[in-house]
Amino acid sequence: SNRTKNALYFTFRGMSAAKWIDAFMMYMAAIESLFSKDKPGGATEAIKTRVATLLNQVNGTTKEDIGGLYDLRSEMTHGRIEITDDPKENLQSLAQLQRLLIFCLDIILDRELFMFYATKKERDNFMGTLNGP
Secondary structure, eight states: OHHHHHHHHHHHHHHHOSSHHHHHHHHHHHHHHHHOOSSSSOHHHHHHHHHHHHHHHHHOOOHHHHHHHHHHHHHHHTTSSOOOSOOTTHHHHHHHHHHHHHHHHHHHHHTTGGGGGSSHHHHHHHHHHHSOO
């Protein structure tokens, strides 16, 4: 699917990036490609819920873990913090995001969940299993 191809492309670009900010944004784009909604509105909550549902039983990831990373992405994107080449305290956030993304990809590949991305209907059904109670 385009979503899985894009997620792998963004992941590769993030791993190849020379600057922390480039890697961070590419990793976040990969997460969004895999877990975002097809329609506008509520994307942040959907992504947090879906990633946490997929990862919680594997490594204890919570919605708050993803939320903190997504908030950092939003702060950068919307100009609420200055972006510089010096990562300062954000290097730890980059490492956390990279780990979460790799965990997601490992699960998706190991369990062949990528098969659920073949059609919109299959993906919608799969995402429904990740939407929580």
